[in-house]
Amino acid sequence: MLTARAEIRVRYAETDAMGIVHHANYFSWFEVARITLLDQLGLPYRQLEAEGNRLPLLGAEIRYLRPARFDDRLTVHLEIREKPGVRMTCHYRITRGEGDACEELTTGATHHCWVDLDSRPCRPHPRFHDAWERAHQATGG
Amino acid sequence: MLTARAEIRVRYAETDAMGIVHHANYFSWFEVARITLLDQLGLPYRQLEAEGNRLPLLGAEIRYLRPARFDDRLTVHLEIREKPGVRMTCHYRITRGEGDACEELTTGATHHCWVDLDSRPCRPHPRFHDAWERAHQATGG
Amino acid sequence: MLTARAEIRVRYAETDAMGIVHHANYFSWFEVARITLLDQLGLPYRQLEAEGNRLPLLGAEIRYLRPARFDDRLTVHLEIREKPGVRMTCHYRITRGEGDACEELTTGATHHCWVDLDSRPCRPHPRFHDAWERAHQATGG
Amino acid sequence: MLTARAEIRVRYAETDAMGIVHHANYFSWFEVARITLLDQLGLPYRQLEAEGNRLPLLGAEIRYLRPARFDDRLTVHLEIREKPGVRMTCHYRITRGEGDACEELTTGATHHCWVDLDSRPCRPHPRFHDAWERAHQATGG
Numbered sequence: 001m002l003t004a005r006a007e008i009r010v011r012y013a014e015t016d017a018m019g020i021v022h023h024a025n026y027f028s029w030f031e032v033a034r035i036t037l038l039d040q041l042g043l044p045y046r047q048l049e050a051e052g053n054r055l056p057l058l059g060a061e062i063r064y065l066r067p068a069r070f071d072d073r074l075t076v077h078l079e080i081r082e083k084p085g086v087r088m089t090c091h092y093r094i095t096r097g098e099g100d101a102c103e104e105l106t107t108g109a110t111h112h113c114w115v116d117l118d119s120r121p122c123r124p125h126p127r128f129h130d131a132w133e134r135a136h137q138a139t140g141g
Numbered sequence: 142m143l144t145a146r147a148e149i150r151v152r153y154a155e156t157d158a159m160g161i162v163h164h165a166n167y168f169s170w171f172e173v174a175r176i177t178l179l180d181q182l183g184l185p186y187r188q189l190e191a192e193g194n195r196l197p198l199l200g201a202e203i204r205y206l207r208p209a210r211f212d213d214r215l216t217v218h219l220e221i222r223e224k225p226g227v228r229m230t231c232h233y234r235i236t237r238g239e240g241d242a243c244e245e246l247t248t249g250a251t252h253h254c255w256v257d258l259d260s261r262p263c264r265p266h267p268r269f270h271d272a273w274e275r276a277h278q279a280t281g282g
Numbered sequence: 283m284l285t286a287r288a289e290i291r292v293r294y295a296e297t298d299a300m301g302i303v304h305h306a307n308y309f310s311w312f313e314v315a316r317i318t319l320l321d322q323l324g325l326p327y328r329q330l331e332a333e334g335n336r337l338p339l340l341g342a343e344i345r346y347l348r349p350a351r352f353d354d355r356l357t358v359h360l361e362i363r364e365k366p367g368v369r370m371t372c373h374y375r376i377t378r379g380e381g382d383a384c385e386e387l388t389t390g391a392t393h394h395c396w397v398d399l400d401s402r403p404c405r406p407h408p409r410f411h412d413a414w415e416r417a418h419q420a421t422g423g
Numbered sequence: 424m425l426t427a428r429a430e431i432r433v434r435y436a437e438t439d440a441m442g443i444v445h446h447a448n449y450f451s452w453f454e455v456a457r458i459t460l461l462d463q464l465g466l467p468y469r470q471l472e473a474e475g476n477r478l479p480l481l482g483a484e485i486r487y488l489r490p491a492r493f494d495d496r497l498t499v500h501l502e503i504r505e506k507p508g509v510r511m512t513c514h515y516r517i518t519r520g521e522g523d524a525c526e527e528l529t530t531g532a533t534h535h536c537w538v539d540l541d542s543r544p545c546r547p548h549p550r551f552h553d554a555w556e557r558a559h560q561a562t563g564g
Contacts, residue, residue: 012458012468013306013451015299017352022295023198024168028436035435035494045435046494057164059204064197070299071458071469153317153327154310154445158438158493165436169295176294176353186294187353211440212317212328305480306450339446341486346479 002080002135004037008094010072020067026106027060030092033078034110037090041131053125055112058087062108072096074105084132086121088112143221143276145178149235151213161208167247168201171233174219175251178231182272194266196253199228203249213237215246225273227262229253284362284417286319290376292354302349308388309342312374315360316392319372323413335407337394340369344390354378356387366414368403370394425503425558427460431517433495443490449529450483453515456501457533460513464554476548478535481510485531495519497528507555509544511535 008029016022034055038045048055068074077093094106116122123129149170157163175196179186189196209215218234235247257263264270290311298304316337320327330337350356359375376388398404405411431452439445457478461468471478491497500516517529539545546552 011451012298012454013304016294017297017299017301018195018197019299019301023201024165024295027165027168028434031435044494054159056159056208057205059202060164061200061202063200067197071467152310153313153439154447156440157435158440158442160440160442163436169293172294185353212326300477300479305483306447309447309450336441338441338490339487341484342446343482343484345482349479 001139002037002041002132004033004040004078006033006036006076006078008032008074008076010068010070010074012070015070018067020069023062023064026062026064026068026094026108027110029074029076029094030060030078030090030108030110033076033092034090037078037080038128041128043125043127043131048125049117051125052117053122054115054117054119055088056115056119058111058113060108060110062106064106066096066103066105068094068096068105080132083136084114084124084128086114086123088114088124142280143178143182143273145174145181145219147174147177147217147219149173149215149217151209151211151215153211156211159208161210164203164205167203167205167209167235167249168251170215170217170235171201171219171231171249171251174217174233175231178219178221179269182269184266184268184272189266190258192266193258194263195256195258195260196229197256197260199252199254201249201251203247205247207237207244207246209235209237209246221273224277225255225265225269227255227264229255229265283421284319284323284414286315286322286360288315288318288358288360290314290356290358292350292352292356294352297352300349302351305344305346308344308346308350308376308390309392311356311358311376312342312360312372312390312392315358315374316372319360319362320410323410325407325409325413330407331399333407334399335404336397336399336401337370338397338401340393340395342390342392344388346388348378348385348387350376350378350387362414365418366396366406366410368396368405370396370406424562425460425464425555427456427463427501429456429459429499429501431455431497431499433491433493433497435493438493441490443492446485446487449485449487449491449517449531450533452497452499452517453483453501453513453531453533456499456515457513460501460503461551464551466548466550466554471548472540474548475540476545477538477540477542478511479538479542481534481536483531483533485529487529489519489526489528491517491519491528503555506559507537507547507551509537509546511537511547 014025075095079091090110092108155166216236220232231251233249296307361373372392374390437448502514513533515531
């Protein structure tokens with residue numbers, strides 16, 4: 001399993017007239033967590049693109065459990081649970097607070113396809129593949 | 142079944158560095174179609190709020206089949222297929238072009254809860270309920 | 283003088299927790315009016331790019347006189363008042379309502395530079411230049 | 424003078440099809456710097472609202488000197504140079520990089536009005552006023 005965490009502080013521009021975060025913004029936060037994961041693997045997204053790969057979305061789901069509000073400090077937890085092939089799924093949980101006060105606000109997933117710069121499906125970048133293998137062995141998987 | 146159609150022209154601000162529409166923006170277009178449906182039923186969202194109802198999201202899904210691009214003219218097709226109760230699901234298709242050249246870009250759904258202004262679940266607004274009943278009878282449902 | 287008008291209906295996603303439109307969104311509406319002007323001149327922005335030109339922003343100003351709200355129908359009025367050279371300024375007014383009930387919500391301007399695809403400053407596209415000359419003669423300028 | 428600095432990392436969702444950051448997003452970053460200033464003064468914006476004040480925009484200007492790109496690490500420098508009264512101006516510079524490699528990308532300003540919750544103009548919040556006075560004395564102003 002590959003995991004990453006990203007810290008988000010809710011911007012005023014991300015709220016709507018209901019006084020809570022507009023539902024479309026959570027997808028941008030999921031994206032921040034994906035960028036963070038790639039950084040951790042030593043493969044920043046800019047470099048990934050420069051080396052000929054992209055990770056477009058095939059689909060996504062989200063469940064809204066509790067609303068996020070302006071100025072909230074949130075944590076986006078990302079997990080890749082299944083071995084990434086041409087297709088890859090990222091799972092997310094967004095939480096607010098720590099310890100006993102920790103609340104789950106959102107769960108979701110995004111489904112991606114590894115493609116080259118001509119948009120042809122391809123295998124995951126070798127460094128990404130290796131990171132998965134190392135993480136898998138470390139957990140005795 | 143209740144249906145609505147909204148016409149969207151893609152704005153430059155909605156694109157991203159891949160040269161296509163950023164995936165989060167489709168949810169704002171789904172929202173435009175919901176507003177259009179309420180208008181058609183003689184129950185604009187502003188009035189709905191003024192009369193004590195809101196329609197927050199419980200969840201959503203989306204599948205991206207083909208990318209939308211800057212300046213594309215798109216149609217968002219909305220359908221409510223099941224009788225709305227406290228919970229209500231809206232289904233969407235986004236298409237580009239007409240007739241034989243019509244392409245499906247996206248399909249999706251949003252799941253909502255009818256609530257009052259204290260965020261307590263409630264029945265659909267009477268005018269919304271009546272619209273469903275009329276549409277249902279018209280189709281011999 | 284070159285002029286264009288674009289009709290905007292305020293989306294829920296464009297509001298913020300103050301219950302009004304977030305101030306950054308007006309710039310996207312100004313952009314919609316620029317696209318409309320180019321359409322009117324028979325030189326859609328997509329074609330302009332395909333023919334080797336871009337119109338990046340050098341700067342902008344805006345004054346907020348009255349807030350726009352969800353579902354408002356607005357008109358963005360665009361004027362190019364000075365002969366476009368390498369640099370070009372677009373002036374904007376955003377209004378709500380018609381006739382005696384017409385209110386001015388916003389005034390502003392965006393400053394642009396005509397560039398080629400290598401980002402080198404260049405003259406306005408010939409069709410744009412011609413449109414200015416024709417409009418100028420028509421008004422006895 | 425009151426000053427604050429906010430660190431921004433450019434999100435993919437903030438780019439557009441030109442491959443650079445869309446010009447409207449800089450205003451959201453200016454806003455992040457204002458929130459940071461209020462935090463530093465022990466007067467978070469949420470508390471400011473709870474105590475009956477708001478800071479709507481009257482206007483804004485911006486100059487774009489160099490484009491920001493995806494994944495850039497930027498610093499937003501905020502300065503309040505003139506004594507805040509009912510009206511208050513915030514000045515901004517956005518920079519990328521440190522030391523000799525530091526580049527200025529953007530300069531700008533936002534003009535605000537202190538209002539109460541009924542949108543009537545009012546004096547700055549006492550804690551804000553005091554912070555200005557202390558900063559002013561410290562610099563021998």
